[in-house]
Amino acid sequence: xxxxxxxxxxxxxxxxxxxxxxxxxxxxxxxxxxxxxxxxxxxxxxxxxxxxxxxxxxxxxxxxxxxxxxxxxxxxxxxxxxxxxxxxxxxxxxxxxxxxxxxxxxxxxxxxxxxxxxxxxxxxxxxxxxxxxxxxxxxxxxxxxxxxxxxxxxxxxxxxxxxxxxxxxxxxxxxxxxxxxxxxxxxxxxxxxxxxxxxxxxxxxxxxxxxxxxxxxxxxxxxxxxxxxxxxxxxxxxxxxxxxxxxxxxxxxxxxxxxxxxxxxxxxxxxxxxxxxxxxxxxxxxxxxxxxxxxxxxx
Amino acid sequence: xxxxxxxxxxxxxxxxxxxxxxxxxxxxxxxxxxxxxxxxxxxxxxxxxxxxxxxxxxxxxxxxxxxxxxxxxxxxxxxxxxxxxxxxxxxxxxxxxxxxxxxxxxxxxxxxxxxxxxxxxxxxxxxxxxxxxxxxxxxxxxxxxxxxxxxxxxxxxxxxxxxxxxxxxxxxxxxxxxxxxxxxxxxxxxxxxxxxxxxxxxxxxxxxxxxxxxxxxxxxxxxxxxx
Numbered sequence: 001x002x003x004x005x006x007x008x009x010x011x012x013x014x015x016x017x018x019x020x021x022x023x024x025x026x027x028x029x030x031x032x033x034x035x036x037x038x039x040x041x042x043x044x045x046x047x048x049x050x051x052x053x054x055x056x057x058x059x060x061x062x063x064x065x066x067x068x069x070x071x072x073x074x075x076x077x078x079x080x081x082x083x084x085x086x087x088x089x090x091x092x093x094x095x096x097x098x099x100x101x102x103x104x105x106x107x108x109x110x111x112x113x114x115x116x117x118x119x120x121x122x123x124x125x126x127x128x129x130x131x132x133x134x135x136x137x138x139x140x141x142x143x144x145x146x147x148x149x150x151x152x153x154x155x156x157x158x159x160x161x162x163x164x165x166x167x168x169x170x171x172x173x174x175x176x177x178x179x180x181x182x183x184x185x186x187x188x189x190x191x192x193x194x195x196x197x198x199x200x201x202x203x204x205x206x207x208x209x210x211x212x213x214x215x216x217x218x219x220x221x222x223x224x225x226x227x228x229x230x231x232x233x234x235x236x237x238x239x240x241x242x243x244x245x246x247x248x249x250x251x252x253x254x255x256x257x258x259x260x261x262x263x264x265x266x267x268x269x270x271x272x273x274x275x276x277x278x279x280x281x282x283x284x285x286x287x288x289x290x291x292x293x294x295x296x297x298x299x
Numbered sequence: 300x301x302x303x304x305x306x307x308x309x310x311x312x313x314x315x316x317x318x319x320x321x322x323x324x325x326x327x328x329x330x331x332x333x334x335x336x337x338x339x340x341x342x343x344x345x346x347x348x349x350x351x352x353x354x355x356x357x358x359x360x361x362x363x364x365x366x367x368x369x370x371x372x373x374x375x376x377x378x379x380x381x382x383x384x385x386x387x388x389x390x391x392x393x394x395x396x397x398x399x400x401x402x403x404x405x406x407x408x409x410x411x412x413x414x415x416x417x418x419x420x421x422x423x424x425x426x427x428x429x430x431x432x433x434x435x436x437x438x439x440x441x442x443x444x445x446x447x448x449x450x451x452x453x454x455x456x457x458x459x460x461x462x463x464x465x466x467x468x469x470x471x472x473x474x475x476x477x478x479x480x481x482x483x484x485x486x487x488x489x490x491x492x493x494x495x496x497x498x499x500x501x502x503x504x505x506x507x508x509x510x511x512x513x514x515x516x517x518x519x520x521x522x523x524x525x526x
Binding site (some may be wrong): 213219 | 372373
Protein backbone atom coordinates (compact mmCIF):
# COMPACT_ATOMS: atom_id res chain seq x y z
CA UNK A 1 0.00 0.00 0.00
CA UNK A 2 2.88 2.32 0.89
CA UNK A 3 4.57 1.65 -2.45
CA UNK A 4 1.21 2.13 -4.23
CA UNK A 5 0.78 5.59 -2.68
CA UNK A 6 4.41 6.51 -3.36
CA UNK A 7 3.99 5.60 -7.04
CA UNK A 8 0.77 7.63 -7.12
CA UNK A 9 2.62 10.65 -5.70
CA UNK A 10 5.39 10.27 -8.27
CA UNK A 11 2.78 9.98 -11.01
CA UNK A 12 1.14 13.17 -9.81
CA UNK A 13 4.49 14.99 -9.69
CA UNK A 14 5.38 13.81 -13.19
CA UNK A 15 8.74 12.82 -14.63
CA UNK A 16 9.38 14.30 -18.06
CA UNK A 17 12.59 12.38 -18.72
CA UNK A 18 11.23 9.10 -17.36
CA UNK A 19 8.17 9.42 -19.60
CA UNK A 20 10.35 9.27 -22.68
CA UNK A 21 11.99 5.89 -22.11
CA UNK A 22 8.99 4.02 -23.49
CA UNK A 23 8.45 4.51 -27.25
CA UNK A 24 5.32 6.59 -27.78
CA UNK A 25 3.84 4.61 -30.67
CA UNK A 26 2.07 1.24 -30.82
CA UNK A 27 -1.46 0.01 -31.33
CA UNK A 28 -1.94 -0.32 -27.58
CA UNK A 29 -2.21 3.49 -27.56
CA UNK A 30 -5.29 3.46 -29.75
CA UNK A 31 -6.69 0.36 -28.02
CA UNK A 32 -6.42 1.93 -24.57
CA UNK A 33 -7.79 5.33 -25.56
CA UNK A 34 -10.70 3.84 -27.51
CA UNK A 35 -11.58 1.36 -24.76
CA UNK A 36 -11.38 4.03 -22.08
CA UNK A 37 -13.59 6.32 -24.16
CA UNK A 38 -16.17 3.55 -24.74
CA UNK A 39 -16.13 2.60 -21.07
CA UNK A 40 -16.41 6.24 -20.03
CA UNK A 41 -19.47 6.64 -22.25
CA UNK A 42 -21.09 3.45 -20.89
CA UNK A 43 -20.25 4.49 -17.34
CA UNK A 44 -22.12 7.76 -17.84
CA UNK A 45 -25.15 5.80 -19.07
CA UNK A 46 -24.97 3.34 -16.17
CA UNK A 47 -24.59 6.23 -13.74
CA UNK A 48 -27.62 7.94 -15.25
CA UNK A 49 -29.62 4.74 -14.80
CA UNK A 50 -28.47 4.29 -11.20
CA UNK A 51 -29.14 7.89 -10.20
CA UNK A 52 -32.49 8.03 -12.02
CA UNK A 53 -33.61 4.77 -10.45
CA UNK A 54 -32.67 6.16 -7.06
CA UNK A 55 -34.66 9.29 -7.73
CA UNK A 56 -37.58 7.24 -9.03
CA UNK A 57 -37.55 5.06 -5.90
CA UNK A 58 -37.58 8.15 -3.71
CA UNK A 59 -40.38 9.78 -5.72
CA UNK A 60 -42.58 6.72 -5.86
CA UNK A 61 -41.91 5.75 -2.31
CA UNK A 62 -42.56 9.24 -1.04
CA UNK A 63 -45.64 10.04 -3.09
CA UNK A 64 -47.35 6.73 -2.55
CA UNK A 65 -46.50 6.59 1.13
CA UNK A 66 -47.94 10.05 1.75
CA UNK A 67 -51.30 9.30 0.12
CA UNK A 68 -54.11 6.76 0.15
CA UNK A 69 -57.29 6.22 -1.86
CA UNK A 70 -60.76 5.41 -0.67
CA UNK A 71 -63.03 3.76 -3.20
CA UNK A 72 -66.80 3.67 -2.70
CA UNK A 73 -68.63 1.02 -4.68
CA UNK A 74 -72.29 0.21 -4.78
CA UNK A 75 -75.62 1.69 -5.87
CA UNK A 76 -75.34 5.08 -7.55
CA UNK A 77 -78.44 6.49 -5.86
CA UNK A 78 -76.81 6.42 -2.39
CA UNK A 79 -73.33 7.32 -3.62
CA UNK A 80 -73.54 10.99 -2.64
CA UNK A 81 -74.74 10.17 0.83
CA UNK A 82 -72.06 7.53 1.46
CA UNK A 83 -69.34 9.82 0.07
CA UNK A 84 -70.29 12.52 2.56
CA UNK A 85 -70.31 9.92 5.37
CA UNK A 86 -66.85 8.73 4.35
CA UNK A 87 -65.53 12.31 4.25
CA UNK A 88 -66.90 12.88 7.74
CA UNK A 89 -65.17 9.74 9.03
CA UNK A 90 -61.92 10.83 7.40
CA UNK A 91 -62.14 14.31 8.87
CA UNK A 92 -62.32 12.76 12.32
CA UNK A 93 -59.50 10.31 11.75
CA UNK A 94 -56.12 11.24 13.29
CA UNK A 95 -53.31 11.12 10.70
CA UNK A 96 -55.46 12.29 7.79
CA UNK A 97 -54.27 15.70 6.62
CA UNK A 98 -56.92 16.13 3.95
CA UNK A 99 -59.51 14.13 2.07
CA UNK A 100 -61.09 15.16 -1.17
CA UNK A 101 -63.63 13.40 -3.36
CA UNK A 102 -62.59 13.41 -7.01
CA UNK A 103 -64.85 15.50 -9.17
CA UNK A 104 -66.52 14.10 -12.28
CA UNK A 105 -63.91 15.86 -14.46
CA UNK A 106 -61.04 14.40 -12.46
CA UNK A 107 -62.50 10.87 -12.69
CA UNK A 108 -63.03 11.36 -16.43
CA UNK A 109 -59.41 12.47 -16.82
CA UNK A 110 -58.28 9.34 -15.00
CA UNK A 111 -60.21 7.11 -17.39
CA UNK A 112 -59.42 9.07 -20.54
CA UNK A 113 -56.28 7.06 -21.49
CA UNK A 114 -58.43 3.90 -21.71
CA UNK A 115 -61.87 5.13 -22.85
CA UNK A 116 -61.08 8.29 -24.79
CA UNK A 117 -62.19 11.89 -24.17
CA UNK A 118 -65.95 11.53 -24.79
CA UNK A 119 -66.75 9.15 -21.97
CA UNK A 120 -70.26 9.51 -20.46
CA UNK A 121 -69.60 8.71 -16.82
CA UNK A 122 -73.33 8.72 -16.03
CA UNK A 123 -73.82 5.61 -18.15
CA UNK A 124 -71.18 3.61 -16.23
CA UNK A 125 -71.22 2.23 -12.69
CA UNK A 126 -68.05 4.10 -11.78
CA UNK A 127 -67.09 4.07 -8.08
CA UNK A 128 -66.40 7.32 -6.31
CA UNK A 129 -62.75 7.91 -5.43
CA UNK A 130 -61.56 9.96 -2.46
CA UNK A 131 -57.96 11.10 -2.39
CA UNK A 132 -56.46 11.09 1.08
CA UNK A 133 -53.31 12.98 2.11
CA UNK A 134 -51.64 11.65 5.23
CA UNK A 135 -49.95 13.66 7.93
CA UNK A 136 -46.25 12.75 8.41
CA UNK A 137 -47.31 10.41 11.23
CA UNK A 138 -49.91 8.67 9.03
CA UNK A 139 -53.07 6.95 10.19
CA UNK A 140 -54.02 3.55 11.53
CA UNK A 141 -55.15 1.86 8.30
CA UNK A 142 -56.66 -1.20 10.01
CA UNK A 143 -58.67 0.90 12.48
CA UNK A 144 -59.92 3.14 9.67
CA UNK A 145 -60.92 0.12 7.60
CA UNK A 146 -62.98 -1.30 10.45
CA UNK A 147 -64.72 2.01 11.06
CA UNK A 148 -65.51 2.50 7.36
CA UNK A 149 -66.85 -1.04 7.17
CA UNK A 150 -69.38 -0.17 9.87
CA UNK A 151 -70.30 3.33 8.74
CA UNK A 152 -69.84 3.44 4.96
CA UNK A 153 -71.04 0.36 3.11
CA UNK A 154 -69.01 -0.39 -0.03
CA UNK A 155 -65.97 1.67 1.08
CA UNK A 156 -62.59 0.14 0.26
CA UNK A 157 -59.45 1.76 1.65
CA UNK A 158 -56.26 1.40 -0.39
CA UNK A 159 -53.23 2.72 1.50
CA UNK A 160 -51.02 2.03 -1.58
CA UNK A 161 -48.83 -0.48 0.27
CA UNK A 162 -49.52 -3.23 -2.25
CA UNK A 163 -48.52 -0.83 -5.09
CA UNK A 164 -45.66 0.81 -3.36
CA UNK A 165 -43.70 -2.32 -2.48
CA UNK A 166 -43.25 -3.75 -6.02
CA UNK A 167 -42.59 -0.25 -7.43
CA UNK A 168 -39.96 0.38 -4.81
CA UNK A 169 -38.47 -3.08 -5.31
CA UNK A 170 -38.30 -2.47 -9.08
CA UNK A 171 -36.72 0.96 -8.67
CA UNK A 172 -34.21 -0.34 -6.15
CA UNK A 173 -33.37 -3.27 -8.44
CA UNK A 174 -32.80 -0.79 -11.26
CA UNK A 175 -30.54 1.28 -9.05
CA UNK A 176 -28.47 -1.78 -8.12
CA UNK A 177 -28.41 -2.76 -11.78
CA UNK A 178 -26.92 0.64 -12.58
CA UNK A 179 -24.27 0.41 -9.87
CA UNK A 180 -23.57 -3.21 -10.82
CA UNK A 181 -23.04 -2.09 -14.41
CA UNK A 182 -20.61 0.54 -13.13
CA UNK A 183 -18.60 -2.11 -11.27
CA UNK A 184 -18.58 -4.35 -14.35
CA UNK A 185 -17.45 -1.46 -16.52
CA UNK A 186 -14.64 -0.72 -14.08
CA UNK A 187 -13.59 -4.37 -14.02
CA UNK A 188 -13.71 -4.60 -17.83
CA UNK A 189 -11.62 -1.47 -18.13
CA UNK A 190 -9.09 -2.92 -15.66
CA UNK A 191 -8.95 -6.11 -17.74
CA UNK A 192 -8.46 -4.21 -21.01
CA UNK A 193 -5.77 -1.96 -19.55
CA UNK A 194 -4.02 -5.00 -18.02
CA UNK A 195 -4.07 -6.71 -21.40
CA UNK A 196 -2.84 -3.63 -23.24
CA UNK A 197 -0.11 -3.00 -20.66
CA UNK A 198 1.03 -6.63 -20.82
CA UNK A 199 1.17 -6.48 -24.62
CA UNK A 200 3.08 -3.21 -24.44
CA UNK A 201 5.53 -4.63 -21.90
CA UNK A 202 6.09 -7.69 -24.08
CA UNK A 203 6.53 -5.53 -27.19
CA UNK A 204 9.06 -3.39 -25.34
CA UNK A 205 11.18 -6.25 -24.03
CA UNK A 206 14.18 -4.66 -25.76
CA UNK A 207 13.57 -1.36 -23.97
CA UNK A 208 13.29 -3.17 -20.63
CA UNK A 209 16.49 -5.06 -21.34
CA UNK A 210 18.37 -1.81 -22.11
CA UNK A 211 16.99 -0.16 -18.98
CA UNK A 212 18.09 -3.09 -16.85
CA UNK A 213 21.50 -2.98 -18.49
CA UNK A 214 22.02 0.51 -17.15
CA UNK A 215 20.79 -0.41 -13.67
CA UNK A 216 17.16 0.69 -13.77
CA UNK A 217 15.13 -0.65 -10.88
CA UNK A 218 11.85 -2.44 -11.55
CA UNK A 219 9.83 0.38 -10.03
CA UNK A 220 11.46 2.91 -12.41
CA UNK A 221 10.63 0.74 -15.45
CA UNK A 222 7.12 0.01 -14.18
CA UNK A 223 6.43 3.70 -13.53
CA UNK A 224 7.26 4.60 -17.13
CA UNK A 225 4.52 2.22 -18.32
CA UNK A 226 2.12 3.12 -15.51
CA UNK A 227 2.28 6.83 -16.38
CA UNK A 228 1.73 6.08 -20.04
CA UNK A 229 -1.37 3.94 -19.51
CA UNK A 230 -2.82 6.05 -16.72
CA UNK A 231 -2.78 9.21 -18.85
CA UNK A 232 -4.06 7.42 -21.93
CA UNK A 233 -6.97 6.08 -19.90
CA UNK A 234 -7.62 9.49 -18.37
CA UNK A 235 -7.73 11.06 -21.83
CA UNK A 236 -9.99 8.35 -23.30
CA UNK A 237 -12.33 8.35 -20.30
CA UNK A 238 -12.59 12.16 -20.40
CA UNK A 239 -13.60 12.04 -24.08
CA UNK A 240 -16.09 9.19 -23.45
CA UNK A 241 -17.58 10.95 -20.42
CA UNK A 242 -17.96 14.17 -22.39
CA UNK A 243 -19.78 12.32 -25.18
CA UNK A 244 -21.91 10.48 -22.63
CA UNK A 245 -22.96 13.74 -20.98
CA UNK A 246 -23.89 15.22 -24.35
CA UNK A 247 -25.91 12.10 -25.18
CA UNK A 248 -27.65 12.28 -21.77
CA UNK A 249 -28.56 15.91 -22.32
CA UNK A 250 -30.01 15.02 -25.72
CA UNK A 251 -32.12 12.10 -24.42
CA UNK A 252 -35.75 12.83 -25.31
CA UNK A 253 -38.26 13.31 -22.51
CA UNK A 254 -40.87 10.58 -22.34
CA UNK A 255 -43.71 12.00 -20.28
CA UNK A 256 -45.98 9.63 -18.35
CA UNK A 257 -43.80 6.64 -19.14
CA UNK A 258 -41.67 4.34 -17.10
CA UNK A 259 -38.57 6.00 -18.56
CA UNK A 260 -39.53 9.45 -17.36
CA UNK A 261 -36.59 11.12 -15.71
CA UNK A 262 -33.75 8.85 -16.98
CA UNK A 263 -30.74 11.13 -17.00
CA UNK A 264 -29.20 13.59 -14.59
CA UNK A 265 -30.95 16.22 -12.53
CA UNK A 266 -29.58 19.20 -10.66
CA UNK A 267 -26.30 18.39 -8.89
CA UNK A 268 -26.31 14.87 -10.41
CA UNK A 269 -24.67 16.47 -13.43
CA UNK A 270 -21.48 16.86 -11.41
CA UNK A 271 -21.20 13.15 -10.54
CA UNK A 272 -20.00 11.95 -14.01
CA UNK A 273 -16.99 14.25 -13.72
CA UNK A 274 -15.61 11.71 -11.23
CA UNK A 275 -15.50 9.04 -13.96
CA UNK A 276 -12.22 10.07 -15.72
CA UNK A 277 -10.15 10.28 -12.50
CA UNK A 278 -11.67 7.02 -11.26
CA UNK A 279 -10.88 5.37 -14.60
CA UNK A 280 -7.32 6.68 -14.34
CA UNK A 281 -7.06 5.21 -10.84
CA UNK A 282 -8.28 1.83 -12.12
CA UNK A 283 -5.73 2.01 -14.97
CA UNK A 284 -2.98 2.98 -12.54
CA UNK A 285 -3.68 -0.03 -10.31
CA UNK A 286 -4.13 -2.43 -13.25
CA UNK A 287 -0.96 -1.33 -15.07
CA UNK A 288 1.06 -1.34 -11.89
CA UNK A 289 0.02 -4.91 -11.15
CA UNK A 290 0.64 -6.06 -14.73
CA UNK A 291 4.00 -4.28 -14.93
CA UNK A 292 5.44 -5.71 -11.73
CA UNK A 293 4.15 -9.18 -12.57
CA UNK A 294 5.72 -9.05 -16.04
CA UNK A 295 9.00 -7.60 -14.76
CA UNK A 296 9.24 -10.31 -12.12
CA UNK A 297 8.73 -12.87 -14.89
CA UNK A 298 11.52 -11.44 -17.03
CA UNK A 299 14.95 -12.64 -15.94
CA UNK B 300 37.51 -5.06 -0.97
CA UNK B 301 37.22 -6.84 -4.30
CA UNK B 302 34.76 -5.26 -6.71
CA UNK B 303 33.82 -8.54 -8.38
CA UNK B 304 34.71 -12.05 -7.22
CA UNK B 305 33.93 -15.42 -8.79
CA UNK B 306 34.79 -18.45 -6.69
CA UNK B 307 34.90 -21.92 -8.23
CA UNK B 308 32.10 -21.03 -10.60
CA UNK B 309 30.58 -23.44 -13.14
CA UNK B 310 28.00 -22.74 -15.79
CA UNK B 311 26.10 -25.30 -17.82
CA UNK B 312 24.10 -24.57 -20.90
CA UNK B 313 22.06 -26.86 -23.14
CA UNK B 314 23.13 -29.96 -21.27
CA UNK B 315 26.85 -29.25 -21.54
CA UNK B 316 29.22 -27.54 -19.14
CA UNK B 317 30.55 -24.29 -20.61
CA UNK B 318 32.64 -23.13 -17.65
CA UNK B 319 34.03 -25.09 -14.68
CA UNK B 320 36.06 -24.19 -11.62
CA UNK B 321 36.38 -20.54 -12.61
CA UNK B 322 37.86 -18.25 -9.98
CA UNK B 323 38.35 -14.58 -10.73
CA UNK B 324 39.03 -11.61 -8.49
CA UNK B 325 38.80 -8.05 -9.78
CA UNK B 326 40.53 -5.62 -7.45
CA UNK B 327 39.92 -1.87 -7.63
CA UNK B 328 42.02 -0.27 -10.37
CA UNK B 329 42.96 -3.57 -12.05
CA UNK B 330 42.99 -4.09 -15.83
CA UNK B 331 42.28 -7.57 -17.15
CA UNK B 332 41.91 -8.96 -20.62
CA UNK B 333 39.91 -12.13 -21.12
CA UNK B 334 40.78 -14.16 -24.20
CA UNK B 335 39.86 -17.48 -25.68
CA UNK B 336 38.39 -18.91 -28.84
CA UNK B 337 34.87 -18.03 -29.96
CA UNK B 338 32.27 -19.90 -27.92
CA UNK B 339 34.73 -20.50 -25.06
CA UNK B 340 32.47 -18.65 -22.61
CA UNK B 341 33.92 -15.12 -22.49
CA UNK B 342 30.54 -13.43 -22.86
CA UNK B 343 28.99 -15.86 -20.35
CA UNK B 344 31.69 -15.00 -17.84
CA UNK B 345 31.10 -11.26 -18.33
CA UNK B 346 27.36 -11.76 -17.93
CA UNK B 347 27.96 -13.53 -14.62
CA UNK B 348 30.18 -10.62 -13.54
CA UNK B 349 27.23 -8.32 -14.38
CA UNK B 350 24.67 -10.47 -12.58
CA UNK B 351 22.81 -11.21 -15.79
CA UNK B 352 23.50 -14.94 -15.55
CA UNK B 353 23.52 -17.01 -12.38
CA UNK B 354 26.16 -19.75 -12.20
CA UNK B 355 25.14 -23.38 -11.99
CA UNK B 356 27.46 -23.75 -9.02
CA UNK B 357 30.03 -21.67 -7.21
CA UNK B 358 29.83 -18.19 -5.78
CA UNK B 359 29.62 -14.76 -7.36
CA UNK B 360 30.00 -11.60 -5.30
CA UNK B 361 29.39 -8.07 -6.57
CA UNK B 362 30.84 -5.41 -4.27
CA UNK B 363 30.84 -7.87 -1.39
CA UNK B 364 27.25 -9.00 -1.86
CA UNK B 365 26.55 -12.58 -2.81
CA UNK B 366 24.58 -12.66 -6.04
CA UNK B 367 21.82 -15.22 -5.46
CA UNK B 368 20.94 -13.53 -2.17
CA UNK B 369 20.69 -10.01 -3.63
CA UNK B 370 17.30 -8.39 -4.02
CA UNK B 371 16.35 -7.11 -7.46
CA UNK B 372 16.82 -3.54 -6.28
CA UNK B 373 20.24 -4.34 -4.82
CA UNK B 374 21.24 -5.95 -8.12
CA UNK B 375 20.07 -2.84 -10.01
CA UNK B 376 22.14 -0.74 -7.59
CA UNK B 377 25.20 -2.93 -8.20
CA UNK B 378 24.70 -2.62 -11.95
CA UNK B 379 24.82 1.15 -11.65
CA UNK B 380 28.35 0.67 -10.29
CA UNK B 381 29.28 -1.45 -13.30
CA UNK B 382 29.60 0.07 -16.76
CA UNK B 383 28.84 -2.58 -19.35
CA UNK B 384 29.86 -2.28 -23.00
CA UNK B 385 28.14 -5.25 -24.65
CA UNK B 386 29.28 -6.79 -27.89
CA UNK B 387 26.05 -5.81 -29.63
CA UNK B 388 25.36 -2.51 -27.94
CA UNK B 389 21.62 -1.95 -27.61
CA UNK B 390 20.03 1.46 -27.31
CA UNK B 391 16.57 3.00 -27.17
CA UNK B 392 16.15 3.76 -30.86
CA UNK B 393 13.51 6.46 -30.33
CA UNK B 394 15.93 8.59 -28.29
CA UNK B 395 18.92 10.56 -29.58
CA UNK B 396 22.50 9.49 -28.94
CA UNK B 397 22.88 12.18 -26.27
CA UNK B 398 19.67 11.03 -24.54
CA UNK B 399 20.81 7.41 -24.68
CA UNK B 400 24.18 8.25 -23.20
CA UNK B 401 22.59 10.26 -20.40
CA UNK B 402 19.94 7.60 -19.71
CA UNK B 403 21.84 6.14 -16.70
CA UNK B 404 21.69 9.60 -15.11
CA UNK B 405 17.92 9.69 -15.60
CA UNK B 406 17.57 6.19 -14.18
CA UNK B 407 19.72 7.12 -11.18
CA UNK B 408 17.46 10.14 -10.59
CA UNK B 409 20.18 12.73 -11.15
CA UNK B 410 19.40 16.23 -12.30
CA UNK B 411 19.98 16.30 -16.06
CA UNK B 412 20.55 20.07 -16.23
CA UNK B 413 23.34 19.82 -13.66
CA UNK B 414 24.95 17.04 -15.69
CA UNK B 415 24.77 18.86 -19.06
CA UNK B 416 28.43 19.94 -18.92
CA UNK B 417 29.52 16.38 -18.07
CA UNK B 418 27.50 15.02 -20.95
CA UNK B 419 29.04 17.48 -23.40
CA UNK B 420 32.50 16.63 -22.12
CA UNK B 421 31.81 12.92 -22.44
CA UNK B 422 30.47 13.30 -25.99
CA UNK B 423 33.65 15.16 -26.92
CA UNK B 424 35.79 12.52 -25.17
CA UNK B 425 34.32 9.72 -27.32
CA UNK B 426 34.24 11.96 -30.40
CA UNK B 427 30.47 11.96 -30.82
CA UNK B 428 29.65 15.64 -30.30
CA UNK B 429 28.61 15.99 -33.93
CA UNK B 430 26.35 12.91 -33.61
CA UNK B 431 24.64 13.96 -30.38
CA UNK B 432 21.26 14.52 -32.01
CA UNK B 433 21.40 11.43 -34.27
CA UNK B 434 19.43 8.32 -33.38
CA UNK B 435 21.23 4.99 -32.73
CA UNK B 436 20.20 3.37 -36.05
CA UNK B 437 22.03 6.20 -37.82
CA UNK B 438 25.38 5.35 -36.15
CA UNK B 439 28.18 3.24 -37.61
CA UNK B 440 29.54 0.22 -35.73
CA UNK B 441 32.42 2.20 -34.25
CA UNK B 442 30.16 5.06 -33.23
CA UNK B 443 27.82 2.61 -31.50
CA UNK B 444 30.74 1.14 -29.55
CA UNK B 445 31.86 4.61 -28.49
CA UNK B 446 28.32 5.60 -27.55
CA UNK B 447 28.04 2.39 -25.50
CA UNK B 448 31.32 3.21 -23.77
CA UNK B 449 30.14 6.75 -23.01
CA UNK B 450 26.88 5.41 -21.61
CA UNK B 451 28.80 2.85 -19.54
CA UNK B 452 30.97 5.48 -17.86
CA UNK B 453 28.61 8.43 -17.43
CA UNK B 454 27.72 7.40 -13.88
CA UNK B 455 31.43 7.05 -13.09
CA UNK B 456 31.13 3.35 -12.24
CA UNK B 457 33.74 1.38 -10.29
CA UNK B 458 34.12 -1.30 -12.97
CA UNK B 459 34.03 -1.35 -16.78
CA UNK B 460 33.13 -4.64 -18.43
CA UNK B 461 33.62 -4.57 -22.20
CA UNK B 462 32.73 -7.45 -24.49
CA UNK B 463 34.69 -7.37 -27.77
CA UNK B 464 34.58 -3.55 -27.80
CA UNK B 465 36.69 -3.41 -30.96
CA UNK B 466 34.86 -6.17 -32.79
CA UNK B 467 33.16 -3.89 -35.30
CA UNK B 468 35.75 -1.19 -35.79
CA UNK B 469 38.92 -0.64 -37.78
CA UNK B 470 42.40 -0.62 -36.24
CA UNK B 471 42.55 3.12 -35.79
CA UNK B 472 39.22 3.15 -33.98
CA UNK B 473 40.17 0.15 -31.86
CA UNK B 474 43.29 2.02 -30.71
CA UNK B 475 41.16 5.00 -29.85
CA UNK B 476 38.77 2.86 -27.80
CA UNK B 477 41.73 1.23 -26.08
CA UNK B 478 43.13 4.63 -25.14
CA UNK B 479 39.73 5.50 -23.61
CA UNK B 480 39.74 2.29 -21.55
CA UNK B 481 43.32 2.87 -20.40
CA UNK B 482 42.41 6.42 -19.43
CA UNK B 483 39.47 5.13 -17.37
CA UNK B 484 41.75 2.59 -15.68
CA UNK B 485 44.17 5.39 -14.78
CA UNK B 486 41.23 7.15 -13.17
CA UNK B 487 40.98 4.18 -10.80
CA UNK B 488 38.33 2.11 -12.56
CA UNK B 489 38.66 -1.68 -12.75
CA UNK B 490 38.53 -2.83 -16.36
CA UNK B 491 37.77 -6.29 -17.73
CA UNK B 492 37.81 -6.60 -21.51
CA UNK B 493 36.79 -9.77 -23.32
CA UNK B 494 38.59 -9.86 -26.65
CA UNK B 495 40.19 -12.29 -29.05
CA UNK B 496 42.12 -9.42 -30.67
CA UNK B 497 45.71 -10.28 -29.67
CA UNK B 498 47.14 -7.17 -31.34
CA UNK B 499 44.89 -5.05 -29.13
CA UNK B 500 46.09 -6.88 -26.01
CA UNK B 501 49.73 -6.34 -27.00
CA UNK B 502 49.04 -2.67 -27.63
CA UNK B 503 47.38 -2.38 -24.20
CA UNK B 504 50.41 -3.93 -22.54
CA UNK B 505 52.56 -1.15 -23.89
CA UNK B 506 50.31 1.46 -22.28
CA UNK B 507 49.49 0.05 -18.83
CA UNK B 508 49.86 -2.91 -16.54
CA UNK B 509 47.54 -5.58 -17.85
CA UNK B 510 46.77 -9.13 -16.72
CA UNK B 511 45.66 -11.49 -19.43
CA UNK B 512 43.36 -14.42 -18.68
CA UNK B 513 42.46 -17.16 -21.08
CA UNK B 514 39.52 -19.54 -21.09
CA UNK B 515 40.70 -22.91 -22.22
CA UNK B 516 38.93 -26.24 -21.81
CA UNK B 517 36.19 -24.58 -19.74
CA UNK B 518 38.72 -23.25 -17.23
CA UNK B 519 40.17 -19.84 -16.62
CA UNK B 520 43.94 -19.50 -16.47
CA UNK B 521 46.59 -16.85 -16.80
CA UNK B 522 47.87 -16.50 -20.32
CA UNK B 523 51.52 -17.09 -21.08
CA UNK B 524 54.17 -14.43 -21.46
CA UNK B 525 53.81 -14.55 -25.24
CA UNK B 526 50.77 -12.30 -24.86
